[in-house]
Every structure is written in structure tokens, then in C-alpha cells.
Amino acid sequence: AQTVTQSQPEMSVQEAETVTLSCTYDTSESDYYLFWYKQPPSRQMILVIRQEAYKQQNATENRFSVNFQKAAKSFSLKISDSQLGDAAMYFCAYRSGGRNTGKLIFGQGTTLQVKP
């Protein structure tokens, strides 16, 4: 069975600085997708970024980028130029690559605090 582990329950960053959130996963599959979701306090989950396992190039979305290390089964999220609005719980998630599945497997989450 696949598992996702986020080993940092809490992180903090100074506004305008850069922070990296860690995620590791375990799978025997070669075809899969990885995601980072953001969940602000009392607000809904927002998709931040997606990475296909078959792509070597790391995904980037504006200030958000990932470091995908397939051999190490590591998938970290880097947030550049942190803003107060980035404060939230961040979840790493895994999806098998099959067409007939849809289940996301989530990590435990990392709470990010942004200090002004």
C-alpha cells in the first residue's frame, strides 16, 4: 500500500523569505501523480501544484515549485517570497496513475506560519 509522510508538523517563515516543506512517499508503482494542497484556516482545500512521475522536470506555479526526487521518493514544496496569505496547512498527496482509480492518499499535513 502507498503511504505519504510529512515529517514537519509545523514550520514558520518570515514574510518575503523562502521556505521548503518536505514530503516523502512509499510506492512500488512507476506511474503516479503527486500534489500539494493548501488548506487555510476554516477554508477549503486548494490545489497548489501537480507533478507527474514520468516527468523529470520539476513543476512550477508562480512562487510555488517542487523538488521531485523520484529515486529518493521525495517531493518537497518550495514557497518563494512568502506572503501572509500563504499561512495555511499544506498537504502532500499521492494518486496512482491508473485511469480507473481516483483515490488521493494524503500526508498528515504541515502547518505553515508566516511572520510579518
Add this chain to the structure above:
Amino acid sequence: DTGVSQDPRHKITKRGQNVTFRCDPISEHNRLYWYRQTLGQGPEFLTYFQNEAQLEKSRLLSDRFSAERPKGSFSTLEIQRTEQGDSAMYLCASGPIYEQYFGPGTRLTVT
């Protein structure tokens, strides 16, 4: 662009009562998912529909839980004979094949 909507947003019920939640997905999405999230934890998968067909169910979905998506549009999740352990946020998501977009959730409190 209308996102995923869920109704009600909050539900307080007494143990033993039945509750039903509704999810309206983004209109062009044929895939719909239900998850359960307890405080401070990541969401846990419950079930998944492609159009009206329920294709995957978690073992978390006990026989007290049932989900439907009768016409491939909105979906309902029913919990019968609620227990205190059912207290959680119930999240619905929809999406194309490889992405999921979440609704605001229904927070269930069983007293």
C-alpha cells in the same frame, strides 16, 4: 466559474440519527469523490464516482454509509445511525481524470 458546493455546511445531530449531505460538483467534471477529515489530519478517501457509477469504496465506508450519484450530477452521502466517531468534516471533490478540486465541506457534529 462555480466551484464545488456542499450543503449543509454544518450539521449537528444526535447519536443514532440519520444524516444526508449533498455535493454539487463543477458541472463539466464527471468524477466525484468523498473524503472524511478529522481535526488536524489529512483527508481520508471514502468513495469515488465516475458519472453515476460508484467505482471505488474505502473500507472506511462501513455499511452505515451510503453514497449515490443518481444522474451523474450531484451526489449524496448518507450516514445511518450516527455515532460520535462519525464527527468530522466531510469533503467532496470533483475533477477531470488526474486532478481534484474540493468543496468547502460539511462539518458533522454528533452529540
